[in-house]
Amino acid sequence: MRQHYRHVLMCTGPRCTENGQQAEAMFKQLGQAIDACDGLKVKRTRSHCFAVCKEGPIMVVYPEGVWYRKVNTSAVQRIVSEHLQGGTPVEPLIFHRLGTGDVSTESPQ
Secondary structure (H helix, E strand, O other): OOOOOOOEEEEOOOOOOHHHHHHHHHHHHHHHHOOOOOOOOOOEEEOOOOOOOHHOOOEEEEOOEEEEEOOOOHHHHHHHHHHOOOOOOOOOHHHEEEEEOOOOOOOOO
């Protein structure tokens, strides 16, 4: 296993999006975006379900415990560049933080 400083889990289960197709596509895109960043030490793992199905695809970044919802193409790019590379979570996309709970009840824009 490669050395890593962050671990990203992403739900690719069938209930997040229609047959999980969008979630699987976002997981693949996440891998490509991580690999494109020379020296970025991030491990990614598929998860089957985070029990927040209607908000999917869901992505969780540890060790921070930041939960992102409704992850799409632009969200993946922002999360990789701003959070995984830059160290600053993408506030408008966060809906839950470990130890804090839900951040907002409004959907991200």
